[in-house]
Amino acid sequence: MKISVNFNGRNVDADVEPRKLLVDFIRDDLHLTGTHVGCDTSSCGACTILLDGVAVKSCTMFAVQANNRNITTIEGLSKGDELHRLQSAFIEEGGLQCGYCTPGMIMTSAWLLSNNAAPTEKEIRNGISGNLCRCTGYDSIIRSIQKASSDRRGGRK
Amino acid sequence: MYPPSFDYAAPDDLDEALKLLELHNEDAKIMTGGVGLINAMKHHVIKPGFLIDISRIRELGLIGDHGGYLSIGAAVKVAELQRSDLVKRNYTALSEAAGAIADPLLRNMISVGGNVCTGNPDDDLPPVFLSMDAQYILAGRNGRRVIDADGFYLGHMSTAIRPGEILVEVRVPRQTERSGSAYIKRELRQNDHLVAGVAASISLEEDGRYKRLAFGLSGSGNTSIHARLPKFTGSRPVDVPVGDIAKMVVEEASPLSDRQGSASYKRKVILVLAREALTLALQRAEQGGQK
Ligand SMILES: Cc1cc2nc3c(=O)[nH]c(=O)nc-3n(C[C@H](O)[C@H](O)[C@H](O)COP(=O)(O)OP(=O)(O)OC[C@H]3O[C@@H](n4cnc5c(N)ncnc54)[C@H](O)[C@@H]3O)c2cc1C
Ligand code: FES
Ligand code: FES
Numbered sequence: 001m002k003i004s005v006n007f008n009g010r011n012v013d014a015d016v017e018p019r020k021l022l023v024d025f026i027r028d029d030l031h032l033t034g035t036h037v038g039c040d041t042s043s044c045g046a047c048t049i050l051l052d053g054v055a056v057k058s059c060t061m062f063a064v065q066a067n068n069r070n071i072t073t074i075e076g077l078s079k080g081d082e083l084h085r086l087q088s089a090f091i092e093e094g095g096l097q098c099g100y101c102t103p104g105m106i107m108t109s110a111w112l113l114s115n116n117a118a119p120t121e122k123e124i125r126n127g128i129s130g131n132l133c134r135c136t137g138y139d140s141i142i143r144s145i146q147k148a149s150s151d152r153r154g155g156r157k
Numbered sequence: 158m159y160p161p162s163f164d165y166a167a168p169d170d171l172d173e174a175l176k177l178l179e180l181h182n183e184d185a186k187i188m189t190g191g192v193g194l195i196n197a198m199k200h201h202v203i204k205p206g207f208l209i210d211i212s213r214i215r216e217l218g219l220i221g222d223h224g225g226y227l228s229i230g231a232a233v234k235v236a237e238l239q240r241s242d243l244v245k246r247n248y249t250a251l252s253e254a255a256g257a258i259a260d261p262l263l264r265n266m267i268s269v270g271g272n273v274c275t276g277n278p279d280d281d282l283p284p285v286f287l288s289m290d291a292q293y294i295l296a297g298r299n300g301r302r303v304i305d306a307d308g309f310y311l312g313h314m315s316t317a318i319r320p321g322e323i324l325v326e327v328r329v330p331r332q333t334e335r336s337g338s339a340y341i342k343r344e345l346r347q348n349d350h351l352v353a354g355v356a357a358s359i360s361l362e363e364d365g366r367y368k369r370l371a372f373g374l375s376g377s378g379n380t381s382i383h384a385r386l387p388k389f390t391g392s393r394p395v396d397v398p399v400g401d402i403a404k405m406v407v408e409e410a411s412p413l414s415d416r417q418g419s420a421s422y423k424r425k426v427i428l429v430l431a432r433e434a435l436t437l438a439l440q441r442a443e444q445g446g447q448k
Contacts, residue, residue, distance in 0.1 A: 001165060017162065018162070018163055018164060018165035018208070019159060019160050019161075019163060021159075040158055040199070041196060042192060042196060042259075045260075045262060048262060055261070055262050055265060056262055056265050056266050057262050057263065057266065060191065060192055060195050060196065060263075060266065061191060061266075062165070062191070062195070064165050064167070065167070065191065065210060065212075067167070108261075108262065126261070127261055129261065129347055129348055130259070130260025130261050130262040130263060130348070131262075
């Protein structure tokens with residue numbers, strides 16, 4: 001089936017089998033490998049992307065469902081070499097160890113902050129409850145998100 | 158994990174969707190959010206040959222106050238239901254149940270229609286709809302029919318939807334001035350499978366006596382359960398201890414022993430949840446309910 005999708009501001013036309021998962025289309029066909037696959041069963045959030053600005057799990061969508069819609073992946077957050085303020089904050093606060101969950105964590109956080117510029121710790125914890133991290137124990141992730149929410153000059157808005 | 162090949166269409170018009178469904182009936186599945194379907198298809202539990210994605214049909218994506226009732230389109234995402242001020246204010250249990258589903262990302266994906274139509278006794282919206290005497294509107298090629306939520310859940314994963322029908326809307330009767338509701342779900346850990354959930358929905362007479370008192374239960378048996386307690390209509394809340402009412406709610410439940418706990422443990426959980434949900438619903442009703 002022919003689809004036309006805007007990825008990170010660029011229009012992509014493709015002919016895909018309806019059963020092609022969106023995450024595989026992103027990784028295998030577009031070679032945007034920042035979006036990860038952890039569980040493949042809607043639980044871990046490693047595959048989180050923004051669909052028309054809203055965070056969703058791309059392992060639980062077929063690529064055809066994204067037809068005529070806008071997708072942002074982790075690669076679309078930075079502006080050239082200038083990191084998004086969430087990316088800078090994760091580096092500064094040590095919000096990652098192995099990094100497997102990080103793209104998903106950051107995409108979810110970007111959606112969270114787009115709706116609530118200054119979330120409380122509880123709101124952050126609830127907000128990332130669909131994203132699992134096996135390494136950090138979450139505290140440094142929370143601090144990173146708090147830093148990005150208060151430090152608006154650290155990167156692109 | 159990949160499902161076998163299938164065809165896909167995303168019509169933006171309901172008639173077109175109904176035509177496709179008639180044409181491919183045996184082999185087709187309606188997809189609204191896709192979360193339930195895609196997981197089942199990945200595991201080859203179901204192998205539809207045709208998916209009809211109805212999420213782009215505009216009229217199915219609306220929440221509105223229609224005077225006598227709240228109208229919720231089948232394609233409304235549960236995140237929208239959770240956030241809606243109208244729902245929070247007047248149908249509090251519904252907002253609480255929507256917010257209890259899965260996680261914030263899946264709530265952006267899961268639709269009201271998918272949650273209602275799966276017929277899974279553990280899902281969170283059906284018990285609230287049951288407790289509020291909601292009606293489901295089903296569309297077919299020959300017109301629409303209205304079915305009470307009460308008559309919809311026939312058995313485990315089995316509903317009254319007939320071949321060729323699509324759920325298009327849920328209608329929840331407008332709550333009176335002095336009404337209140339609450340939904341509480343218990344999980345062992347956040348986002349874990351539920352132990353049980355209880356919805357309480359009540360309305361009071363002008364003088365404070367119970368006018369209507371109903372409960373809905375999740376994780377409490379083979380289907381979502383509706384516990385109506387007409388016995389208490391006309392009593393004053395101070396005269397009937399919340400604990401006595403909760404005991405009668407538990408009698409309607411037949412939970413199964415599983416990884417979440419034994420049946421007797423779950424009965425105790427349901428007792429506590431029924432007490433808590435009723436207490437909250439009463440407080441809300443006494444504070445004025447519908448605004
Ligand atoms: C990780 C995970 C966690 C979950 N946690 C919860 C939870 O906490 N609480 C909870 O309640 N649920 C939970 N669910 C279950 C989820 O709510 C259901 O799977 C629900 O069906 C998903 O909705 P959907 O819109 O994605 O449905 P879809 O996948 O689109 O459809 C599900 C089923 O309903 C049918 N259907 C859908 N829409 C219609 C319609 N309009 N008319 C007729 N038939 C229709 C489909 O044909 C299909 O059989 C969870 C699921 C997952 C994967
Ligand atoms: S890979 Fe999508 S949620 Fe785990
Ligand atoms: S940093 Fe390793 S999973 Fe989160």
